[in-house]
Amino acid sequence: MGERPAPSYQHKPPSLRPPHQHLHRSREDSPLNNQEIYCNTDAAWISTSRTAGLAWIFSDRNQMELDRGSKVQTTVTSPCMGEALAIREALLHAASQNYSTFCIRSDSQVLVQAISSLRHTTELYGVLSDIDAISFSASSPFDCCCLFFTPRANNGLVDRLAKACLSSHIALG
Template identity: 55%
Template structure:
């Protein structure tokens, strides 16, 4: 409202008092709150498995996500395993300190999910991430300088001769399809 009052003065030569500006701000805030309560609550939709025809019936899907706080240099990491019908099989999360960037947090979440998949004896994995850049880097086996160590760990877990996985793929999904993993990561970070 301060900005709007300024624009009224500059472009229309109309002056509002500070009290009028404050009242307009309060009314606008109340109007916004009312509009929020009328909105239907969106429920996150699971990824469409039909879009991935190359997967077999035993494929386990793993959605990963991470949230990062620059002021704490900490991250919440989360992963959710589900079957082809999107029935949840297992979920986990952890918080981690000394994380340098959001990309590093996403890569750490992927590495942790692969470790957990190995522990759970899931051998056919489709890892879904909302980080298109990481999905490409891992699939093409490129290692950027800032993530070299983490990407090397992921590469070793996923593609080495001693890999615990029979089949593995890394797929980009939109953020809107990754809501549950995102919420789980946020919860993990908030309890850190």
């Protein structure tokens, strides 16, 4: 098995970030520092009501859960939009918890590629622009963050949380 390239991280310089820095995919098995926090995100979506359950779970490098959150969002146009909204909510939550170094893991390979390559479709343009602004604007609270794809099999706990959030909303509705 050959060596893999080093992970790609974007660090915030002491002053302003250059324009157009973006989240980049990184290998899941990349070496991370002791302060690295992982955040798995997911969404569950119901097409008939255009409602999504968004969920995120923060854990440390030893897979010890640190924090979690979920939210119901209405007028969600697609499963991919739900996934993007979950990432945006996770970033906002990370900022509120003063997490400065973390990696977001999503099981939406299409979304991870869209964010990493700056291919902002019309449908996702606003949410992906928000993700970019939260992550890499001059006023971003993050010193380092990355985004990468994780297989659905590795995202089961946050998937169940998103579905539970959506189910409880429907039960109350």
